[in-house]
Amino acid sequence: MAYDYGQFTKDIHKKTGINLFLYKEAQMKRRLTSLYEKKGYSNFRDFYTAIEKDRQLLNEFLDRMTINVTEFYRNEKRWAVLNEKIIPRLLNQNKNLKIWSAACSTGEEPYTIAMILSNYLPLSEISIKATDIDDNAIAKAKLGVYPERSLNEVPEAIKKKYFSQDGNFYAVSPEIKNRVTFKKQNLLADHYDPNHDLIVCRNVMIYFTEQAKEEIYHKFSEALRPGGVLFVGSTEQIFNPAKYGLETEDTFFYRKK
Structure with missing residues (x-):
């Protein structure tokens, strides 16, 4: 054969x-x-x-x-909504947030979340789980060194505070790196921990079949606590969030009922 x-x-x-x-x-x-x-x-x-x-x-x-194509603060306006609207509400309900960056690729996304949270909490109180299926991407994420183009959307004050420049590359500061724990996970096959306040999964679902997407959205919903939020990418709007026990809180943000 x-x-x-x-x-x-x-x-x-x-x-x-x-x-x-x-x-x-x-x-x-x-x-x-x-x-x-x-x-x-x-x-x-x-x-x-x-x-x-x-x-x-x-x-x-x-x-x-x-397909590791990502950058810090990708689609900056959406991160502004997270910073100004979603995080304050979540912190109002629970100061000890359980956060998961799913399919985190080379780490820009979870490090961005840590930088945004640092506006509200001491770094010592921030803990983010970041997972990906690709060992290569996780290794790059742990290294935390990025080309200049990855920082196009980073606010200047954040760039000065949390990055050090080396030629055309920028290294994430150890205090931000230490807030993120990376591990390998297959979103389609592996168990999801429960009771998350925030799950961020962006620009990944477009590569899955409709059947796989449905399965993952159901699992994400089950992994959120009531009032918790799923933040998806700018091409991944969920048109029937109620199907998954979710409701729209803002564009690309879905709250667990």
């Missing part, structure tokens, strides 16, 4: 626990074909054989699969 994309997805699932069937096939297949051709392979069989032997190639595959 010919080795095809379907067999590749089964082998990857066995090796990594990642189920590529839950991603849009045409989009993912195109992205991965581009990667293996760039690396000098001509089909999925040869590509998988190489992945088995080469940890670096496996990391590159994971990196390509998870």
